[in-house]
Amino acid sequence: MAQYLQTDVLIVGAGGAGMYAAIAAAETGANVLLLDKSIVGRSGATIMAQMTVAAAVGEEEPDDWRFHLRDTIAAGRDLVDEPLARILCQTAPERIWEMEEWGVGWARSGNHLTQAHAPGHDRKRCVYVDFLNTGPATSRTLRNQVRKYDNIRRVSDLIVTDLVTQDDRVAGAVALHLESGQALSIAAKATVIATGGLTGMYNRNSASANMGGDGFALGLRAGAELIDMEFVQFFPIGHLAPRLIGMDPIMWDPFRYKLGGRLLNGNLEEFTQNYGTPEDGKYVVTRDTATYAIFKEVEAGRGSPHGGAWLSFEHIAEADLRAAFGPVIDRLAKNGIDLTKMAIEVAPIAHYHMGGLRTDDSLACNVPGLFATGEAVGGANGANRLSGNAITEAFVFGELAGRSAAAFSGQAMPDIREAAKPLLAMIEATANRPGDGMTPTAAIAKLQGIMQRNVGPFRTRAGLQRALEDLSELAVALPHMPTGSAPTFNQQLADWFGLRNMVLVAKTIATAALARTESRGAHQREDYPGLDEDWANNQIIRLEGDEIELSRGEVRRLAKEEFVHE
Numbered sequence: 155m156a157q158y159l160q161t162d163v164l165i166v167g168a169g170g171a172g173m174y175a176a177i178a179a180a181e182t183g184a185n186v187l188l189l190d191k192s193i194v195g196r197s198g199a200t201i202m203a204q205m206t207v208a209a210a211v212g213e214e215e216p217d218d219w220r221f222h223l224r225d226t227i228a229a230g231r232d233l234v235d236e237p238l239a240r241i242l243c244q245t246a247p248e249r250i251w252e253m254e255e256w257g258v259g260w261a262r263s264g265n266h267l268t269q270a271h272a273p274g275h276d277r278k279r280c281v282y283v284d285f286l287n288t289g290p291a292t293s294r295t296l297r298n299q300v301r302k303y304d305n306i307r308r309v310s311d312l313i314v315t316d317l318v319t320q321d322d323r324v325a326g327a328v329a330l331h332l333e334s335g336q337a338l339s340i341a342a343k344a345t346v347i348a349t350g351g352l353t354g355m356y357n358r359n360s361a362s363a364n365m366g367g368d369g370f371a372l373g374l375r376a377g378a379e380l381i382d383m384e385f386v387q388f389f390p391i392g393h394l395a396p397r398l399i400g401m402d403p404i405m406w407d408p409f410r411y412k413l414g415g416r417l418l419n420g421n422l423e424e425f426t427q428n429y430g431t432p433e434d435g436k437y438v439v440t441r442d443t444a445t446y447a448i449f450k451e452v453e454a455g456r457g458s459p460h461g462g463a464w465l466s467f468e469h470i471a472e473a474d475l476r477a478a479f480g481p482v483i484d485r486l487a488k489n490g491i492d493l494t495k496m497a498i499e500v501a502p503i504a505h506y507h508m509g510g511l512r513t514d515d516s517l518a519c520n521v522p523g524l525f526a527t528g529e530a531v532g533g534a535n536g537a538n539r540l541s542g543n544a545i546t547e548a549f550v551f552g553e554l555a556g557r558s559a560a561a562f563s564g565q566a567m568p569d570i571r572e573a574a575k576p577l578l579a580m581i582e583a584t585a586n587r588p589g590d591g592m593t594p595t596a597a598i599a600k601l602q603g604i605m606q607r608n609v610g611p612f613r614t615r616a617g618l619q620r621a622l623e624d625l626s627e628l629a630v631a632l633p634h635m636p637t638g639s640a641p642t643f644n645q646q647l648a649d650w651f652g653l654r655n656m657v658l659v660a661k662t663i664a665t666a667a668l669a670r671t672e673s674r675g676a677h678q679r680e681d682y683p684g685l686d687e688d689w690a691n692n693q694i695i696r697l698e699g700d701e702i703e704l705s706r707g708e709v710r711r712l713a714k715e716e717f718v719h720e
């Protein structure tokens with residue numbers, strides 16, 4: 155008999171958003187089960203994040219959440235869900251001060267918080283924890299808070315494989331416990347998806363192995379809608395060469411804002427001005443434009459030797475470099491990198507997902523009992539996310555989803571024993587399958603190649619169609635793949651469940667990208683260059699049987715006078 159758990163609020167995923175949701179739900183008195191397929195509070199993107207957290211706290215210069223909202227909407231290329239973005243920007247300062255009270259230790263200059271000017275923001279708006287410590291510090295702070303609540307149960311190594319639906323609502327989940335190899339079911343009055351993004355589906359990415367888009371597939375199979383899945387953000391200056399060991403590939407970004415690193419093509423010329431945005435030494439180019447500019451330079455034969463662009467700090471005095479980079483400069487030296495004497499090579503890598511689960515203003519999905527939070531929520535950043543908005547989103551949406559889920563949980567505990575049976579049987583039937591052909595691990599590498607080649611930042615009809623055919627072949631092969639026989643920590647089995655989700659989610663991205671016959675933000679169609687006013691719509695995805703159904707949805711907007719003020 156499989157283990158059977160019950161909880162008021164089930165939170166799937168324990169990164170920044172999941173932990174914040176757990177704290178907010180627990181604060182209302184609800185019993186919370188916070189689980190993660192890896193280690194609670196120590197996996198996913200949040201702990202890897204480097205620096206910027208955008209919030210109009212106005213510590214460096216006068217600011218207002220309405221300015222932050224205006225910048226967010228402008229960056230989102232007319233697709234931002236404005237009510238969600240308003241919640242993001244308006245509530246951000248409250249969360250920043252709450253984290254400060256909890257001891258995060260935001261960097262300070264004298265008696266005020268230090269704020270950096272990140273691309274796309276109209277002023278210094280991004281707080282951080284020195285040196286490259288924002289993610290670890292915020293994760294530690296949230297872990298410490300979570301531990302204070304007796305009504306939060308934490309479980310690591312638990313992969314949620316499916317949500318359980320009954321009586322037209324989500325009533326819990328089934329999961330595979332990696333450590334014991336056992337399947338179990340969890341009845342929940344409310345369930346929050348906090349599983350983060352999907353950039354692990356690309357072979358050049360900034361992600362941890364856990365970021366394969368599970369939550370989107372879990373939601374889809376339970377009847378939830380997704381929004382704007384075609385918008386995958388590529389981070390323009392991921393590290394490319396020389397080899398960098400033990401350091402984050404996107405670490406260059408914060409130093410660029412601080413110091414004004416120069417981005418140069420293979421001819422050692424600045425080039426972003428040829429794509430509409432001169433740098434003027436301020437590094438103000440948004441991510442989609444910078445990604446586009448680097449790809450185009452490489453395509454025109456003006457790339458750096460390894461196929462990217464040069465990033466140079468050689469014009470900065472050594473003392474200034476040391477002051478800005480702090481201990482990082484010694485870690486670079488161990489990698490043979492001396493920034494006073496050499497430029498490094500950078501190139502775009504998959505970094506963040508703007509699309510996701512479609513929610514209302516309380517972060518409820520269209521299926522009762524299901525909520526989404528953090529990077530798993532789609533819409534608030536439209537077609538392109540501003541630097542620093544993602545950690546803010548994890549905090550703000552985390553707190554909101556936790557409160558909303560707790561408010562929904564004041565009803566009878568569902569009994570899911572019958573409804574969970576076929577899903578548990580499916581886990582048991584999948585385990586220990588001898589199978590034949592490609593292993594799930596090899597198939598994930600294949601899928602990453604398909605996505606990188608044909609569903610990356612630059613897309614064509616032919617390439618997207620090819621990707622959909624290749625993904626269908628993987629879907630056909632899936633039921634026959636071997637799943638390993640290790641009784642505990644069976645990585646092949648874990649990868650099989652990851653791949654099952656990736657294939658479905660990859661199809662939603664390619665399908666939406668094929669339908670959107672224009673170029674906008676992070677979605678660039680080589681065969682449809684330029685923005686088409688008729689495409690100022692969201693794309694909504696749902697599953698009908700095994701088929702992906704796509705429709706257009708109106709972008710939710712605010713009246714202009716609600717947020718623009720001078």
Ligand SMILES: Cc1cc2nc3c(=O)[nH]c(=O)nc-3n(C[C@H](O)[C@H](O)[C@H](O)COP(=O)(O)OP(=O)(O)OC[C@H]3O[C@@H](n4cnc5c(N)ncnc54)[C@H](O)[C@@H]3O)c2cc1C
Nearest residue numbers: 167169171191198199200205206314350528529542544545
């Ligand atoms: C290297 C890097 C640097 C970044 N730097 C910045 C930055 O400076 N500023 C900024 O604003 N943003 C940054 N981002 C983006 C930002 O960190 C993320 O968008 C944000 O942290 C997402 O938080 P989250 O809680 O939604 O997801 P995550 O922190 O990714 O947590 C999701 C959790 O869900 C778990 N999970 C997934 N599937 C399942 C399942 N089936 N069952 C159980 N558990 C599951 C995962 O193991 C993971 O722990 C960065 C991202 C990366 C990768």
